[in-house]
Amino acid sequence: MxxxxxxxxxxxKRPLWLTLLGLAxxxxxxxxxxxxxxxxxxDVNQGELIRIMYAHVSVAWICFVAVAVAGFWxxxxxWRGRERDDVRAVANAEAALVxxxxxxxxxxxxxxxxxxxxWTWDAKLTLTAIMVALIVGYFIVRALIDEPVRRxxxxxxxxxxxxxxxxxxxxAAEWFRTLHxxxxxxxxxxxxxxxxxxxxxxxxxxxxxxxxxxxxxSERVRIGLFKxxxxxxxxxxxxxxxxxxG
Amino acid sequence: xLADLTPGQWVAFAWIELIVVxxxxxxxxRWLERKKPKPEGE
Numbered sequence: 114m115x116x117x118x119x120x121x122x123x124x125x126k127r128p129l130w131l132t133l134l135g136l137a138x139x140x141x142x143x144x145x146x147x148x149x150x151x152x153x154x155x156d157v158n159q160g161e162l163i164r165i166m167y168a169h170v171s172v173a174w175i176c177f178v179a180v181a182v183a184g185f186w187x188x189x190x191x192w193r194g195r196e197r198d199d200v201r202a203v204a205n206a207e208a209a210l211v212x213x214x215x216x217x218x219x220x221x222x223x224x225x226x227x228x229x230x231x232w233t234w235d236a237k238l239t240l241t242a243i244m245v246a247l248i249v250g251y252f253i254v255r256a257l258i259d260e261p262v263r264r265x266x267x268x269x270x271x272x273x274x275x276x277x278x279x280x281x282x283x284x285a286a287e288w289f290r291t292l293h294x295x296x297x298x299x300x301x302x303x304x305x306x307x308x309x310x311x312x313x314x315x316x317x318x319x320x321x322x323x324x325x326x327x328x329x330x331s332e333r334v335r336i337g338l339f340k341x342x343x344x345x346x347x348x349x350x351x352x353x354x355x356x357x358x359g
Numbered sequence: 360x361l362a363d364l365t366p367g368q369w370v371a372f373a374w375i376e377l378i379v380v381x382x383x384x385x386x387x388x389r390w391l392e393r394k395k396p397k398p399e400g401e
Contacts, residue, residue, distance in 0.1 A: 142381075146374060161366040165373040172377070211384050215377060222373045226366060329384060336392050 131335065134328045141321035145171075148314045156311075162227055167315055169219040171322040176212035177279055179205050179326060180244070184276035187269035196341055199265040203255070204333035206272060208326050210248045217241060220293075228292055236289035240282040247275045261342075 149167035156163035183205035190198035220238075221231040232238065251271045258264035286293045307315070364372065 142378070150370065150374065161370055164370045168373050168377045207384075211380060215380050218376060218380075219373055222369060222376065226364070226369045325381060329388070332388050333391075336388065339392075 127332075127335070131328070131331055134324070134331065138321070138325045138328050141324050145318040145321040148317055153311055153314045154308075159227055162223070163311070165219070165223040167318045169216070169223050170315060171318040172212050172215040172219060174319050175322045175326045176209060176216050177283065178323070179209035179212050179330075180248075180272075180275055180279055182330075183209050183272050187272040187276075190265055191269050194262070196261065196265070197338065199261075199269070200337035200341060201330075201334055202265075202269060202272060204330045204337055206248060206251055206268075207333055208329050209275075210245070210252070211329070212322075212326065213241065213245045213248060217245060224292075230292070233292050235291040235293065237282065237285040237291045237293040240278060240285050244275055244278055244282060247271060247278070251275070 145167070149164050153164060153167065155161050159166075183202050186198050186202035186205060189195070190202055220241075225231050251268050254271060255264055255268050258267060281288075285291060
């Protein structure tokens with residue numbers, strides 16, 4: 114009996130690296146906020162409101178990363194059928210939901226004082242709203258299906274649909290007339306239309322948002338693996354040693 | 360009401376919202392960790 118309790122409780126302990134990562138997130142958030150709220154110069158057009166951009170753009174970028182990684186683990190689950198891949202997909206899908214909700218609400222807060230409206234149904238914003246709705250649907254479907262394999266497969270397909278929408282969302286501000294500003298940092302290498310001092314602050318805040326995303330996902334995976342039915346777990350590594358000690 | 364906010368207050372609103380959501384998700388993770396699993400067959 115004693116060995117079972119020991120082997121089940123072992124994964125509950127948070128590893129030291131995860132605790133340190135959590136502390137790094139706290140420090141990073143403080144540094145990122147200081148740079149954005151104090152160090153960054155005001156914008157020539159937006160004035161002090163540019164400080165919202167650092168919070169909004171950083172979470173929007175990480176939202177895209179979380180969706181892409183959730184899609185990656187979903188493909189692996191569909192391919193290999195391992196429950197661990199589903200746990201990792203769920204962890205990233207939750208992060209995607211958090212960051213997409215932050216993107217939309219932060220965007221609304223940014224939009225009202227700069228563009229005089231909280232929302233408009235243009236291509237960029239509508240695609241983002243559809244993305245959030247699909248991620249919410251992902252979790253509704255998971256709650257409705259009891260059978261684990263079917264639940265994982267259906268959810269994985271929904272996540273792949275979200276992934277397919279990503280490039281359209283990314284390029285929507287260029288392809289369509291939209292209230293959303295065009296990109297200031299182009300990932301295709303065509304240049305950066307942002308002052309260097311602002312770009313540095315933005316990149317620090319993106320790194321911090323990425324660090325927090327890593328922490329959230331690592332914690333969620335740790336909890337998810339612990340909660341996984343014991344049949345899907347890999348064999349307990351040291352049961353014989355525990356018995357010997359007892 | 361919100362339309363009367365100054366630029367500084369909008370900035371504070373955006374950053375506080377960010378931190379509140381982060382803390383909220385962290386609390387959800389703590390709750391999930393402590394939540395007892397459903398018995399088999401339920």
